[in-house]
Amino acid sequence: MNKAILFNFDVDKANKKIKVERSFNAPLDLVWAAWTEADILDQWWAPKPYKVETKSMDFREGGRWFYAMVSPENEKHWCIFDYETIQPEKMYAGKDAFCDENGVINTSFPSTNWTNNFAETDADSTTVTCELQFKALEDLETLVKMGFKEGFTAGLENLDQYISTQFYLRKQKKPDNRNRVSYYVNFPGNTEEAFNFYRSVFKTEFVNGIQRFSEAPGHEQMDEALKNMIIHVELPLIGGHILMGTDAPKEMGFTVTSGNNMHINVEPATREEATRLFNELSVGGNVTMPLQDMFWGAYFGSFTDQFGINWMINHQNI
Template sequence: MKNTLLFDFTVDKSTNTVFVKREFNAELALVWDAFTIPEILDQWWAPQPWKSKTKYMNFAVGGRRFYAMVSPEGEEHWSVQEFTAINPKTNFEFYDAFTDKEENINSEWPSSDWDLNFSKQDGMTTVHISIKHKSLADLEKIIQMGFKDGFTMALENLDQYIEAQFKLRKQNRTSNKARVSSYLNFDGKTEEAFLFYKEVFKTEFIGKGIERFGDIPSDAGHPPVADGIKKMVLHVELPIIGGHILMGTDAPKEMGFTLTKGSNMHICLEPETRNEADRLFNELSAGGNITMPMADMFFGAYFGEFTDRFGINWMINYQNKD
């Protein structure tokens, strides 16, 4: 399947600026989070087979993201982004420069000023990016280093991340009957765990059974999944007792996940109506930490995610009827 998403990459040597216009098949809130939350950034920002590794990030005016591009052999190239302006869900700007691992800026390498603008229309999100360099020499050097190909690959990684996270939820949700499930994340042990649960509860997997990262289609719009994670579990659902559903996925380090106790499980509520989804989200999240506000997703669901004031992780997922 050919990727029809808009992508335009223009170099203007008269202003030492690169202009990028890229469309994503997702709601604005999801794309904004993908550009501003370090755990998500690290899953797509680097062109394969390199990986992005954020040491720290403070997404606030005057704050910084300090991160490295890491090769399969462990070679590291460090950079810093200094945030100079933020208008939530609309625009943010930052100064970008190469550094050493102690965060000292390397003045011999090109630096640039980034300006990113987000807009939405009909469930799609377009990101307009301008990247201005200090001199034509700096611009030409970064182009010679392969910036266009590298950034193109990174944006394609983001397409893959979006699909990997959300595509199967619609496939496995066939009605609007309310249900409650627990969503579990494992560091490569999902299959082992769910085969164990299957034996204990003497039930069968529902939906398409065990689906793997390798099942994600590889085409122009979805680059090949790394070999090391192809056999890992993308999604699985198992009924246990009382109508309760266990759902699970692997969260491989190769895609930037770092699991800790307390962050590897969510209670997922799937109410019958959109209004009930809003009520549950608003009341349960009061005083807590909202990680993804309720929003219409391109895969047909109305979805949100948060941690309540007691430290419990929740997902609210209302699946719109086709």
């Protein structure tokens, strides 16, 4: 059973500071990744119906996250976060400010110094403490009047949905490290229709059935339209080959197009073989995700090779 969510929001006008404490029912590495990787931040940082689009991100001391908060009418409100101090999986600090599309800071709006601390409560729980320091009390009051508490609260609820789903997938991962090759396909919302068609053609059955978003922790916070979508499905084809799939709907920040929706997924038995395959296959190609330890418990990387074929290298850290 999930633990109760801790949420404290304190405004300290005397010291021109806002302090937010928030717990998440997921391990530290997963929560840290959700706060520090652009593709994940894009999925939760903005309160719905807004969304975030990252223009660039360089997560290092002296680096910058440059992004836009995008309205349903496609109006873009540009922001930057300049990273000043980073202690991996412990804390990061920096300055957040509004800007224009070229990254020039807009001094008409308040800037804020953020310090975000991450603490592992236990193996499956993490608390994030955010301290926002302002230069002037007027800046703090302006941000509060702009709806910061309501917007940030909604964003954190988006994050609950994301990390609970990813933690669920981590627990459901392949139970051993036998070599395996599969094909991984993304659909904009019709995975079930597609896989029922493939099942009728190959006359095989799904491995462990169909897993839906409604079965994952945190599904109560999802839009009703998303709950019945497919979070994971596997179908044997022939010759020991496996076809895997998931729904990647636009409501969750995905854009599925022909060409980016299918990968050959290679699952080597060792990290050494994963490294060799990644390095050799990606020569002359375009690396989309460098090979690295990922928050869902895998040594993972992806790329398009020199011939235009999409690959995933995925060694499970078991």
